[in-house]
Amino acid sequence: MAAQPSSNGYLVGSNLERVLRAGHFAVTAELGPPQSADGDVIRKKAALLKGCCDAVNITDNQTAIVRMSSIGAGAIVVQEGLEPVIQMTCRDRNRLAIQSDLLGAYALGMRNVLCLSGDHQSFGNHPSAKNVFDLDSIQLVQMVAAMRDAKVFQCGEPFKGQEPRFFVGAAAAPFAAPVEFRPYRLAKKVKAGANFIQTQLIYDIPAFKAFMEKVRQMGLHEQVYILAGVGPLKSPAMARYMKDSVPGLWVPDEFIERMEAAGAPWADIPKDQLSKEDKKARADAWKQEGICICIELIQQVREIEGVAGVHIMAIEWEEAVRPIVEGAGLLPRPDVSAAPAQEAHHD
Amino acid sequence: MTNSTPLNLIAYCCEHCAYAAADLAGGLRLQYPPEVKIVQIPCTGRIDVLAVLHAFEAGADGVLTAG
Amino acid sequence: MIVAEQKSLDEMKSLIGEAQKVLVVGCGTCVTVCFAGGAREAAIVAASLRMATRLDGNAKAVTDVTVQRQCEWEYLDEIAEQVRAADVVLSLGCGIGVQAIAEHFPQAWVVPGLNTGFLGLPTEQGIWAERCAACGDCLLGRTGGICPIARCSKSLLNGPCGGSEGGHCEVNPDIPCAWQLIYDRLNSLGKLDLLLEIQPPKNWKAARDGGPRKIVREDLRLRAEEE
Known part of the structure; x- marks a missing residue:
């Protein structure tokens, strides 16, 4: 998949770009690297995801907890025959480190980057660390796009050889405050050069429809591929936590009630009398319902004009991805390795 | 409470009320403990941390403000 | 102060x-x-x-x-x-x-x-809050007089990030979201168009990151013979 610069009509020719350009409804998933140096963790997770998504996001010290590097884990994912989307945050690296890491990532066969600000380090396991935030996510998008298109470093100097060519992604949080500004901030990311967008988890479909309507009014859906973020709920407690404690996440009560209903057979048993088997059965029932809800969400976002795919975030639950994708009728994933580039969507 | 050395108390008294009351008590020949040393001040609003610290530093066992 | x-x-x-x-x-x-x-x-x-x-x-x-x-x-x-x-x-x-x-x-x-x-000011009796990070390249003219360098936890130039909620920062509910403040102020002043410009990467050289700083005013210096 090593794409030579634009020779085939693609920006980079990554599988994700090809799938999107061919007009398929794209599926990306998330793979969280371990808090260890154990590459087998990546291999096992890659095996769970292989064949059921078009590319897999490798998180970058998510929630500011130190994990195996996104690029290190991404190299293993490439070896395993999957295509990574390297997540790159602005929290831990200045513009020098980001650029040099991206040169390495390209040389190791990676072709997609998701540009993020990054969770603040105060949430992680090194809260006293100095943050960097030399660039913000929008500046990062600009830089990575310019590395590919203008073939220059951020300082303006040209590369001395092959430039890194990445399909450039950015995130969108449609329900973070101030909500009315979010489409405009998305527009800035598009203007900065984002090729695809992966949104924060969507549970509130009417609110997301309203967001997408504004996005369409602004014509953004024609300039960027928007992948709606979805994820399976694991328990009523997780649903409530997301609703109450995670900024930018709107979880309708309906889903919390459905999760509670799934655990209803065990609801009347006093907590201390729940056997291990009971707990396992209840957890399975919750997970089953969480997967069902996720499938419904995918089917609903798929109907929204301008949504080009889904990004499935099954946090530390990669096993859930295949049943979700299968349940949503999105298997098998298209083989676009030989597809010629369709009419230019971006240029 | 027994103590080998006599107590040493500083009373910061506002000249308009508490100090005037002490004066009147004297006029009426009322007794009050000899350990209490009265310091006349224009107003208890004049009291600050430093006045209290200085009293303690000078050997006071306790400080009373009255106004 | x-x-x-x-x-x-x-x-x-x-x-x-x-x-x-x-x-x-x-x-x-x-x-x-x-x-x-x-x-x-x-x-x-x-x-x-x-x-x-x-x-x-x-x-x-x-x-x-x-x-x-x-x-x-x-x-x-x-x-x-x-x-x-x-x-x-x-x-x-x-x-x-x-x-x-x-x-x-x-x-x-x-x-x-x-x-x-x-560097800050008293917001009420007994409470002081940070206002300036002395970054050496003032951008308050673009943000309605509210500094994102000093007041956004991430010092973002193109905020707000996804952690803005109900007017406060996710880092701590006691921290107002600087970008919500900027947004609200520019909105009330009819200048939201300022937010549509992508702010380029900041020149941190003017800040402490460029090494200890010094300002030399030749017009105010004493000439050697006058000293």
Whole structure:
């Protein structure tokens, strides 16, 4: 998949770009690297995801907890025959480190980057660390796009050889405050050069429809591929936590009630009398319902004009991805390795 | 409470009320403990941390403000 | 103003160490108005140290003096004799004051009595909040007079990030989201179009990241022959 610069009509020719350009409804998933140096963790997770998504996001010290590097884990994912989307945050690296890491990532066969600000380090396991935030996510998008298109470093100097060519992604949080500004901030990311967008988890479909309507009014859906973020709920407690404690996440009560209903057979048993088997059965029932809800969400976002795919975030639950994708009728994933580039969507 | 050395108390008294009351008590020949040393001040609003610290530093066992 | 707060008495005592003659130096400017190191605080600290060391069985001679500004040589000249006589100078100035005394009196042993916090203002009685990060390249003209460098937890130039919620920052509900403030202010002033411009990466060279900074005003300098 090593794409030579634009020779085939693609920006980079990554599988994700090809799938999107061919007009398929794209599926990306998330793979969280371990808090260890154990590459087998990546291999096992890659095996769970292989064949059921078009590319897999490798998180970058998510929630500011130190994990195996996104690029290190991404190299293993490439070896395993999957295509990574390297997540790159602005929290831990200045513009020098980001650029040099991206040169390495390209040389190791990676072709997609998701540009993020990054969770603040105060949430992680090194809260006293100095943050960097030399660039913000929008500046990062600009830089990575310019590395590919203008073939220059951020300082303006040209590369001395092959430039890194990445399909450039950015995130969108449609329900973070101030909500009315979010489409405009998305527009800035598009203007900065984002090729695809992966949104924060969507549970509130009417609110997301309203967001997408504004996005369409602004014509953004024609300039960027928007992948709606979805994820399976694991328990009523997780649903409530997301609703109450995670900024930018709107979880309708309906889903919390459905999760509670799934655990209803065990609801009347006093907590201390729940056997291990009971707990396992209840957890399975919750997970089953969480997967069902996720499938419904995918089917609903798929109907929204301008949504080009889904990004499935099954946090530390990669096993859930295949049943979700299968349940949503999105298997098998298209083989676009030989597809010629369709009419230019971006240029 | 027994103590080998006599107590040493500083009373910061506002000249308009508490100090005037002490004066009147004297006029009426009322007794009050000899350990209490009265310091006349224009107003208890004049009291600050430093006045209290200085009293303690000078050997006071306790400080009373009255106004 | 520069906003600071006092170190604990225990820490001050440990910084003074074995010294017997202690000079507490207050500062009459910023730290006076934030009640950390003015004349009153210097007198209180001195009295407290006298009593505390007496209780410890090693009464030290602690005196205090306050200058108009510790950060200017001419005011420090006034206390040269007292500094010379002291074993240690406990500065209740900000970090600038401590260093000014150290720089001006090469023989003096100077220790800080304050922790210097930030550049800010009192938002109400007893509460001070950070407003300026002294980044050296002021962008307040683009943000409606609200600084995202000092007031956004991530110092984002194209905020708000996804962690803005209900007007506050996800880092701490006590922190107002600077970008919500900027958004609201520009909205009320009809200048939201300013937010549609992508702000380019900041030149942090003008900030501390470029190394210690210095401003030279040739028009104000004394010529060699005049000095």
